[in-house]
Amino acid sequence: MDHSDLPHTNWRISERARKLTSSAIREILKVTERPEVISFAGGLPSPVTFPVERMREACERVTRDAPAAAFQYSATEGYAPLREWVAARYSKNGVTIRPSQVLMVTGSQQALDLLGKVLIDPASPVLVETPTYLGALQSFSMYEPRYVQVPTDENGLIPEGLTPALTQDARLLYAQPNFQNPTGRRLPLERRRALAEFARTSPFPVVEDDPYGALDYAGAPLPTLLSMAPDHIVHCGSFSKVLAPGLRLGYIIAPEELHFKLVQAKQATDLHTPSFTQRIVYEVVKDGFLDEHIPTIRTLYRDQCEAMLSSLERHMPEGVTWNRPEGGMFIWASLPKHIDTMQLLEAAVAENVAFVPGAPFYANDADHSALRLSFVTVPPARIDEGIARLAKLIRERI
Amino acid sequence: MDHSDLPHTNWRISERARKLTSSAIREILKVTERPEVISFAGGLPSPVTFPVERMREACERVTRDAPAAAFQYSATEGYAPLREWVAARYSKNGVTIRPSQVLMVTGSQQALDLLGKVLIDPASPVLVETPTYLGALQSFSMYEPRYVQVPTDENGLIPEGLTPALTQDARLLYAQPNFQNPTGRRLPLERRRALAEFARTSPFPVVEDDPYGALDYAGAPLPTLLSMAPDHIVHCGSFSKVLAPGLRLGYIIAPEELHFKLVQAKQATDLHTPSFTQRIVYEVVKDGFLDEHIPTIRTLYRDQCEAMLSSLERHMPEGVTWNRPEGGMFIWASLPKHIDTMQLLEAAVAENVAFVPGAPFYANDADHSALRLSFVTVPPARIDEGIARLAKLIRERI
Known part of the structure; x- marks a missing residue:
C-alpha cells in the first residue's frame, strides 16, 4: 500500500x-x-x-437458555463449567488438575502474550527451540527478551542441552513437544521425562504449548509434560485445531501462584474472553463430542x-x-x-x-x-x- | 482464597x-x-x-451462509464489511473516515492495551484526567508509564491546563469526553474545540475513548473530537454499551501510520478478534438497527x-x-x-x-x-x- x-x-x-x-x-x-x-x-x-451443525445448535441453546449471561460481562478467569471441563479432561491416570489452575484466553496466541507480560523483563533471557514457533517469537518480542536457542535435533529439543550456563537467569523455556510448528517433530518419551524432571527444580517455568497434541495420526498420544509434573509446567491448549480457530478460544493451565498473576494481566488486557464463544464451545464439547x-x-x-x-x-x-x-x-x-x-x-x-x-x-x-x-x-x-x-x-x- | x-x-x-x-x-x-x-x-x-432475538437470527444467518469463513482464522484488522460500516458511521457532515483507519479489537479494553504497547515506554509520561477510567490505568500500567494528571473541574478536562511544562515528552493524552467513567461528566463544546485544536499540533495523540457517547439522554450528542480533527485523534469505540459486552467487540480509529503499528501489535497479542462475533455484530447492525x-x-x-x-x-x-x-x-x-x-x-x-x-x-x-x-x-x-x-x-x- x-x-x-x-x-x-x-x-x-x-x-x-x-x-x-x-x-x-x-x-x-x-x-x-x-x-x-x-x-x-x-x-x-x-x-x-x-462441526458447523453442532455450533449452530449450540448458538441456538445459548441464546435461548442463557442470553443475559452469555451477552454480559463475565469473570476474567473464564466460564466456570468450561474451566471445570478443561481440568477434568487433563485429570487422568492419577493426575489431578484443579479448575483454579485454568484461565480461558482469546486463542492460545493470547496465552503467549500474557506469559510474556507476566514473566519477561527487557533483556531477560528466554529459552526457545531451534527453530521455534514464529508466533511465540512475535508475542514474547513485545517484552524485549534476549532469546537463547536450545539445541535440537530431528527429534526436537535435547534436554541435556539445558546446561546451567545456557539457562542462567532464564524467565521461561518455550517448547511445543507435539508436532511442533514449524518442524512437525514430536518429542520422544525419554526426553519428555528428562524435561519434566528439569522443570521440577527449575527456577523458571517450562511452557508446554500444545495446539496439535490431539492430532496424532495413530491415536496414541505421548504423555504431556503437564501430566508428568502437573505443578511445575505451564500448559497452553487451544480449541483452534480441534473445533475452529475463528472462535479464538484457548486456555492456560498453570500453578495457582502464576495463574493469579495471569488473571490480573488478562484483566488489564481485555477484561475477559467473550462469554458467548466460551458458552458455545462448552455446549459443543460437554457431552464428549471431541x-x-x-x-x-x-x-x-x-x-x-x-x-x-x-x-x-x-x-x-x-x-x-x-x-x-x-x-x-x-x-x-x-x-x-x-x-x-x-x-x-x-x-x-x-x-x-x-x-x-x-x-x-x-x-x-x-x-x-x-x-x-x-x-x-x-x-x-x-x-x-x-x-x-x-x-x-x-x-x-x- | x-x-x-x-x-x-x-x-x-x-x-x-x-x-x-x-x-x-x-x-x-x-x-x-x-x-x-x-x-x-x-x-x-x-x-x-x-437484542437477543436479533442476535439469535444473526447466529443463524452466519452459521448458515458463511460458516467456513466465520469459524476460520481471519485478517488481524478485522472483518472488512464491519470496518467499512464503522468508517461510514463516523463519516458525516463533511468528515471522512477511511476503513483503513479502523482496527477491530476484543472489547475497547484491548484498544487501551494495544495503545499502551505501541506508545508507552517505561517512565514515559502519560496524561490522564483527574479522576480517570480505572481500566485505562490498569492497561497502561503494564507498560510502566509515569502518570501526569491533567486539571479538571465539574465540566471535565480543562484544555488550558495542557501547558508545555505539563505535557512535555508525553506519549498520549487519555480522555473520555462523553459521560466519563467514573464522573459521568460531559466535556462542553468549547473545550472540545480547544482540545481538538491542541491535538492538531501535538507531538502525541489525544486518545478519545467513547464507550458511552451514544447514551446521551436528550439524543443530542456533542461532536466527537474525531469529527473535529479526524487525522489527529485516536478514537476508541465499543459495541459493549449499545449491543452487549459479552461479545467483547470494539474498535480503534487511528491515522494509518499508527494503525499499522497497532495491527502488528494486535497480531502478536491475539492474531485477531473472533471472526464469528464480528460477523454476528455486522449482521445485527448492518441495516440501521442501532x-x-x-x-x-x-x-x-x-x-x-x-x-x-x-x-x-x-x-x-x-x-x-x-x-x-x-x-x-x-x-x-x-x-x-x-x-x-x-x-x-x-x-x-x-x-x-x-x-x-x-x-x-x-x-x-x-x-x-x-x-x-x-x-x-x-x-x-x-x-x-x-x-x-x-x-x-x-x-x-x-
Missing part, C-alpha cells in the same frame, strides 16, 4: 513498536489468497473439519500428510530431505545449503505455489535453506501438482 | 507483574454477587437492553438516572454533593472530606449495599471522599432502598 497520500503524524512510538516489522508470512498470505495459488503456506485448519470428532480430523490430516509425502518422494530431487510427521499439520524440508528459501519463495509465487521459508522461525542464527509445508488445506490432487511445481524450481537451482 | 495448601514455585516474575495488586473493584464485585446486595458498583449494562435500538437504552437509563437523582435528593444529608449526568451510566458523589469511602464501603457491604470508592480512579493524589454510583443495573424500587441505606450510613458519619 502506498501511504504517500496519507496525512502524517509526528507521534513518538515505543521502543518495542519501533522494532516491529511486517511479518513475511503475513505478506505471503496476502498473495496466496488468489485462487490459482496452491498454498502450503497457511497453518489454517481445513474448514471441512468445522472424542468422536477428533478421530475424523486425524484421519483427514493423516491422509493429506501421506499424499504430500508421496508427492515429495515422487518429485523432489536428491539433496532435498524432509521428515515424516506422526501428527499435526506440517512437514519441514531442508534444501541444499546454497538455496535461499526466501528467494525461492519469490520464484514459487510466480509459479502459483507457496510455502513458508524457514528463517523467520529462528530466534537467532537462521537456517536459510529450510522451509515449512502445510498439508491440511490443499486437497490431495492439488498437493501433487503443487509439489511438482516446487520440485521443478528446486531442481533448477541444484 | 487460602493458598497455603497449594504447591509453590520459585519462578521469577516480571517487574510489571510484581506491581500488579488485586483490584478493589474486583474484590467488591465478588461480594456483591449475593442477591441480597443492592449494588451500584458494577458498570454492567442492563441485560434487558440486549438507530432504533439505542433510543430504547437511552430512555431506560435516563429514567434510572432520574430515579437515583430523586432518591439522592430525598435521602442524602447536607454536605453530600453529586452531579446530574446528561447521559451514560454513572453519578459521582462527593462526601465531607473526613469520610473515607473505602472504609464506608466495608460498612455498606455489611448493610447489603455497594458502590465503588473514588480513590482507585486517580492516577496520583486520590480524593478519598468521593464515590461512583451506577444506576443502570438496579431497578428503580431497589435504587431508592439502596440509596436510603447508604444515606443512613453517611449520616452516621457526618
